[in-house]
Amino acid sequence: MSKTLCDGCEKRWAAVVVTRIENGIMTSRNLCQKCADAEGEGGRCYREPISPKVVPLSLFSEERASSSATPSEISIPDFIKVNDLADAMNVKLFRVLGVLISLKVFVTKESMLDFATAVTVGQRLGVKVKKLPG
Ligand SMILES: [Zn+2]
Numbered sequence: 001m002s003k004t005l006c007d008g009c010e011k012r013w014a015a016v017v018v019t020r021i022e023n024g025i026m027t028s029r030n031l032c033q034k035c036a037d038a039e040g041e042g043g044r045c046y047r048e049p050i051s052p053k054v055v056p057l058s059l060f061s062e063e064r065a066s067s068s069a070t071p072s073e074i075s076i077p078d079f080i081k082v083n084d085l086a087d088a089m090n091v092k093l094f095r096v097l098g099v100l101i102s103l104k105v106f107v108t109k110e111s112m113l114d115f116a117t118a119v120t121v122g123q124r125l126g127v128k129v130k131k132l133p134g
Contacts, residue, residue, distance in 0.1 A: 008035030073128040083109040
């Protein structure tokens with residue numbers, strides 16, 4: 001694994017890649033921990049451990065999506081399929097099944113859940129579940 005000098009101070013080895021988007025332009029810099037801390041906090045930037053390969057842009061956006069895509073609130077009908085509930089909350093199916101198992105509700109992804117159960121699942125996963133109007 002080859003080492004890269006910090007783009008900031010050019011004295012220490014880079015420890016993180018700091019990616020910033022400013023005015024729609026993405027720039028990546030290899031920084032040592034000190035420089036990253038100095039310029040990272042408060043700025044809108046994305047950090048990750050340094051790797052010898054260039055990080056593909058797709059990975060970058062996927063990481064962002066997974067950290068922010070779970071809605072804080074969803075609306076569902078009176079009954080909803082386990083699979084659809086996972087989709088609506090944008091969480092992996094196994095997480096919903098895991099919560100259900102902990103509630104001693106044993107279902108498959110095709111099973112229908114009633115609203116109260118869906119609300120409980122939502123609470124466990126940090127999503128507020130509301131009833132669809134009508
Ligand atoms: Zn530095």
